[in-house]
Amino acid sequence: MEVRARILARIRKALKERPKALLPEHPHLRLGEEPLDLFLRRLAENGAEGHLLNQEGAVGLLKELAHGLPGVAYGKGVPTSFRLFPELPPEAAPLGVSWALFAVAETCTLALSSEDGRKAQLLPPTHLVLVERERVYSTLLEAFSEQKALPSALGLHSGPSKSADIGQVMVKGVHGPGRLVVAVLT
Amino acid sequence: MRVKAKLYPKEAARLLQEKPSVRASVTGATLHFERNRLRAYGEIDAEAWRERARRIKDHVLTHLDHYLELAEKRLRENGVQVHWAEGPEEAHRLLREVVARHGVKRAVKAKSMLTEELGVNPLLESLGVEVYETDLGEYLIQLLGEPPSHIVGPAIHLSLPEIQRLFHDRFGTPLDAAPEALAQVARGVLREAFLTAELGISGANFLVAETGTLAVMENEGNIRLSTSLPRVHVAFVGIEKLLPRFQDLALFLPLTARAATGQRLATFVSLIQGSAQPGEEGPEEVHVVLVDHGRTALLADPEAWEVLRCVRCGACLNACPVYRQTGGHPYGYVYSGPIGAVLDPGLLGLEEAHPLPHASTLCGACQEACPVKIPIPKLLLAWRHRAVEQGLAPTWEKGAMRAFAQVMGSPALYRLFSKALRGLPLPQALQDHLPLLRAWTEGRGPLKPSPRPFHELWREIKEETHGG
Ligand code: SF4
Numbered sequence: 001m002e003v004r005a006r007i008l009a010r011i012r013k014a015l016k017e018r019p020k021a022l023l024p025e026h027p028h029l030r031l032g033e034e035p036l037d038l039f040l041r042r043l044a045e046n047g048a049e050g051h052l053l054n055q056e057g058a059v060g061l062l063k064e065l066a067h068g069l070p071g072v073a074y075g076k077g078v079p080t081s082f083r084l085f086p087e088l089p090p091e092a093a094p095l096g097v098s099w100a101l102f103a104v105a106e107t108c109t110l111a112l113s114s115e116d117g118r119k120a121q122l123l124p125p126t127h128l129v130l131v132e133r134e135r136v137y138s139t140l141l142e143a144f145s146e147q148k149a150l151p152s153a154l155g156l157h158s159g160p161s162k163s164a165d166i167g168q169v170m171v172k173g174v175h176g177p178g179r180l181v182v183a184v185l186t
Numbered sequence: 187m188r189v190k191a192k193l194y195p196k197e198a199a200r201l202l203q204e205k206p207s208v209r210a211s212v213t214g215a216t217l218h219f220e221r222n223r224l225r226a227y228g229e230i231d232a233e234a235w236r237e238r239a240r241r242i243k244d245h246v247l248t249h250l251d252h253y254l255e256l257a258e259k260r261l262r263e264n265g266v267q268v269h270w271a272e273g274p275e276e277a278h279r280l281l282r283e284v285v286a287r288h289g290v291k292r293a294v295k296a297k298s299m300l301t302e303e304l305g306v307n308p309l310l311e312s313l314g315v316e317v318y319e320t321d322l323g324e325y326l327i328q329l330l331g332e333p334p335s336h337i338v339g340p341a342i343h344l345s346l347p348e349i350q351r352l353f354h355d356r357f358g359t360p361l362d363a364a365p366e367a368l369a370q371v372a373r374g375v376l377r378e379a380f381l382t383a384e385l386g387i388s389g390a391n392f393l394v395a396e397t398g399t400l401a402v403m404e405n406e407g408n409i410r411l412s413t414s415l416p417r418v419h420v421a422f423v424g425i426e427k428l429l430p431r432f433q434d435l436a437l438f439l440p441l442t443a444r445a446a447t448g449q450r451l452a453t454f455v456s457l458i459q460g461s462a463q464p465g466e467e468g469p470e471e472v473h474v475v476l477v478d479h480g481r482t483a484l485l486a487d488p489e490a491w492e493v494l495r496c497v498r499c500g501a502c503l504n505a506c507p508v509y510r511q512t513g514g515h516p517y518g519y520v521y522s523g524p525i526g527a528v529l530d531p532g533l534l535g536l537e538e539a540h541p542l543p544h545a546s547t548l549c550g551a552c553q554e555a556c557p558v559k560i561p562i563p564k565l566l567l568a569w570r571h572r573a574v575e576q577g578l579a580p581t582w583e584k585g586a587m588r589a590f591a592q593v594m595g596s597p598a599l600y601r602l603f604s605k606a607l608r609g610l611p612l613p614q615a616l617q618d619h620l621p622l623l624r625a626w627t628e629g630r631g632p633l634k635p636s637p638r639p640f641h642e643l644w645r646e647i648k649e650e651t652h653g654g
Contacts, residue, residue: 003270003271003272003276004270006272007254007270007272007425007476007478007482008251008254008255010478010482010483010485010486011250011251011254011425011482011485012251013486014482014485014486014491015248015249015250015251015485018248018491019248020245020248020249021241021244021245021247021248022241022245023241023242023245023430024238024241024242024245026238026433026434026436026437042450046453091381106440106450107439107440107450107451108450108451109451114414114462114463114466114467114468115463115466117466117467118410118414118467118468119414119415119467121410122407122410122411122414139436140435140436140439140440140451141433141436141437143436144432144433144435144436145433145436147432150397150399150432150457150459151459151463152264152458152459152460152461152462152463152466152468153413153414153456153457153458153459153468154456154457154459155410155454155455155456155457156439156451156454156455156456156457157453157454158449158450158451158452158453158454159453160453161405161406161407161453161454162405162406162453163322163323163369163405163406164339165321165322165323165326165339165340165341166322166326166346166349166365166368166369167344167345167346167349167365168211168214168215168218168342169346169365171365171366171369173369173373174322174369174372174373174406174407174408175320175373175376175377175380175406175407175408175411176406176407176408176410176411176453176454177407
């Protein structure tokens with residue numbers, strides 16, 4: 001406790017004469033475009049693949065991605081209708097499938113909960129994320145304002161893993177998935 | 187980390203002479219970052235975003251005791267163990283304890299400037315723990331035994347051939363291996379480390395008081411992995427990193443990404459509320475260490491306290507014509523470039539860091555770039571002024587500056603002096619003996635003055651335009 005008390009005391013002393021600054025509110029921005037269209041467009045800009053699909057189409061996409069693979073790692077929230085392939089541990093799976101809490105058009109972001117399981121989101125080289133159309137928010141502020149309870153970890157993914165640390169050349173799939181495929185479900 | 191800020195001018199000159207390739211690498215990378223930032227700022231009402239960010243940070247800093255106590259309370263409610271540290275001593279004590287209790291043999295680290303301040307790697311290594319830096323750039327410089335040269339791109343001073351040579355020597359890859367191939371080698375080594383490490387260490391970009399959320403930004407996925415796979419996660423957080431509300435992240439995450447790399451958001455953001463719930467994947471133990479290490483002293487400073495708004499985006503480095511020549515190494519401390527020049531004297535004391543505020547042309551580009559509007563040029567001048575008051579400026583400089591002011595203040599003297607100077611080039615021996623000239627020519631070629639003075643050319647141009 002001693003260190004804590006010392007630090008807090010120094011802060012209070014430092015702030016004694018300092019005028020207090022007010023906390024501004026955040027204005028909600030209007031984007032000039034349908035969130036869904038913007039989201040899909042920005043996914044492509046960020047090097048990811050986005051599709052608007054019904055249930056059948058999404059299962060078809062999964063079949064295409066899993067074709068020839070020994071198995072798939074599933075997030076806990078992925079509906080049984082998608083669990084068509086043998087389940088592999090994420091450490092060994094070439095494909096991970098997750099169920100996103102929500103998506104954000106402004107920043108081209110998928111929000112992935114730790115409740116869904118973190119390894120399937122991170123370890124396989126290809127990541128398929130399913131998100132419901134009604135869960136695509138327009139802005140980050142809108143999405144954050146509506147979250148009531150937060151999981152122990154919320155991962156925001158906005159594209160494939162990448163790095164330009166080797167000679168300024170962009171390389172994909174450095175640690176996380178190098179391929180990100182998104183199915184927005186109608 | 188060993189502090190060498192006092193040696194800045196000498197180290198900068200030496201680097202320019204001995205490793206000329208650094209200038210090309212750093213200039214290329216920073217100009218690239220800078221172009222991306224300008225494009226990303228152009229897409230938003232940057233002035234409004236920056237002003238709001240400035241005001242929120244000022245609010246937090248002027249209520250810092252309140253928000254720290256609130257954050258601590260929320261973190262504890264979330265099951266996080268909270269610690270306070272003045273500096274390395276308490277940080278090391280905690281790490282020793284965690285390493286002993288969990289039998290830690292291996293640690294994976296996500297890039298964090300604060301852990302550089304605290305000497306976390308040397309401490310862990312002294313305990314027999316294998317430490318892996320997992321950000322690709324950090325991993326490269328760890329292999330080379332070098333400190334980071336940029337807040338965001340720690341290895342931007344390295345050229346591709348240098349990295350190819352490094353991997354050739356270490357892993358036997360061909361000397362002309364493509365960046366993709368090198369990245370795959372690093373991925374393999376580090377993947378093994380992620381899967382076997384007992385301890386994950388990170389910093390934080392932000393700590394939200396209202397929810398006790400740690401927010402960490404990155405592009406590779408290594409931070410998500412470092413904070414998800416090992417049994418224990420320890421996060422070191424500077425006490426200035428607080429934000430009041432979860433909503434504030436909706437401004438600070440995208441604004442910081444735009445300033446740093448020109449992205450709309452970092453590819454991966456981890457928003458961490460605590461340890462894993464029963465049956466969930468994730469660390470069973472999460473520690474947050476709230477670190478002062480010079481920050482309360484800065485907070486008490488009536489001028490320099492504004493640097494505590496800094497979100498470590500590196501935009502001021504990318505915008506700085508002086509930083510671009512050398513990268514961060516000559517600055518001799520964790521923080522380099524314009525932010526280093528105004529932060530380091532506060533964290534280290536002027537005695538240690540007084541040359542750094544001189545590493546600037548006062549062009550103001552840093553302030554224009556800064557997402558939280560830190561008045562860097564004003565603070566550079568403030569530190570310079572204090573250095574002179576404390577007798578820390580080199581004596582030749584005081585004399586030279588006084589003479590310069592006199593000459594510049596008098597048109598007649600100025601013309602006379604500039605005529606005399608155009609009698610140059612001065613003999614090398616004489617240049618070497620004039621301290622002001624030497625400071626300039628070290629690391630550059632000899633001065634080659636324009637044959638005609640600017641004021642003459644200017645008059646001519648004016649006459650031409652008016653005449654035509
Ligand atoms: S001073 Fe401003 S521009 Fe520089 S790193 Fe800090 S926040 Fe970024």
